[in-house]
Amino acid sequence: MNKEFLEEYSLFRKFNLSVPQTMDRIPTPAINMVCRNCGNLQTFNMTNRYAEFQKYSNPSSADEKVRLIYLCQSCRQFTRQFxxxxxxxxxxxxxxxxxxxxEIKMDKNLESILGKHAKTFRKGLVCESQGYGIGAFSYYRRITEQIIDELLDSITDLVEEVNKVAYKIALEKTKQTRVTQDKIDLVKDLLPSILKPNGMNPLGVLHSELSEGLHAETDQACLENASHVKSILTFLINQIIQSKESAKGFTDSMKSLLEKKSKK
Structure with missing residues (x-):
């Protein structure tokens, strides 16, 4: 099995994985999740066998349902079942x-920034947790539409000087359209490098996901799109906050240093 899948994926969301042909060869990775007894993040190990209800120890894995029981390695009491x-x-x-x-948990920075819109985001989380992809995508898309102007405005201070004028011009043009994808399309290529991890453009991906999500016909397809939109919004908001706090901290430090020097 896969650690990321067990820790992060909601119900009915497909995870692409090359599964061994027989159950005895399926990995049993340790996972890190919150233990309700310990009250914090702990390591869990699998305690049962995939083939526990089978006659043999190495039955075929194909088209099968399996149970995974994980035990907290700290308290040795609390278990999680998948x-x-x-x-x-x-x-x-x-x-x-x-x-x-x-767990239907919301990023603290995201909750603070969303304010009155946080309730809508939580509804998206609930839908996602139950595998209702169309519902989850609809809520996350609505949130994006509600905060996109503020989000793009907040990026302005982080844009490199060479692109600042172009970004401000593009930003003004975004005010002339109500279509979220059009707004993103106007500025996505001017995104500052600090918001592009490994060269990937989150606004470009967000634009693609919002466009594709409109035409997705199944809950499963929408569930994937919804998860991506949620991740991108969370990343952008956190990165913007951290970058601005870091810049403020640097500015304050420099001011303090210069003031000390001027007094000498």
């Missing part, structure tokens, strides 16, 4: 059950 379906072609898995339920 019920997972393995595809017939052994190319993907998804959870059809989980206990305790998938």
């Amino acid at each position: 019920d997972v379906y393995i595809s017939p072609e052994l190319d993907y898995v998804y959870k059809f059950g989980q206990y305790p339920e998938w």
Whole structure:
């Protein structure tokens, strides 16, 4: 199985994975999740076998449902259970059950920035946790539409000097359209490098996800798009806050240093 899948994926969201042909060869990775007994993040190890309900120890993995029980390695009492379906072609898995339920938690910075819109975002999280992709995408898309102007405005101070004038011109043009994708399209190529991890442009991806999501026909497709939109919004808001705080800290330090020198 896969650590990221177990820790982060909601119910019914497909995770592409090359699953071994027999259950005895499926990995049992340690995971890091919150233990409700310990009250913090702990390491969990799998305690049962994938083939526990089978006659043999190495039955076929294809088109099977398996149970994974994970035990906290600190208190040795609290457990987490995952019920997972393995595809017939052994190319993907998804959870059809989980206990305790998938945590509906909201990033603190995101909640603070969203303010009155946080309630809508939480509704998206609830839909995502239950595998309702169309509902989750609709809520996340609505949030994006509601905050896009503020988000693009807040990026202005981070834009490199060489692109600052062009960004401000593009920003003015965004005020002339109500279509979120059009707004993003106007400024995405002027995004500062500090907001482009490994050269990837989150606004470009956001533009693509919002456009594709409109035409997605299944809950599964919408669930993928919804998760991406949520991740991008969370990244952008956190990175903008951190960058501005870092810049302010540097400016304050320099001012303090210069003041000390001027007094000598």
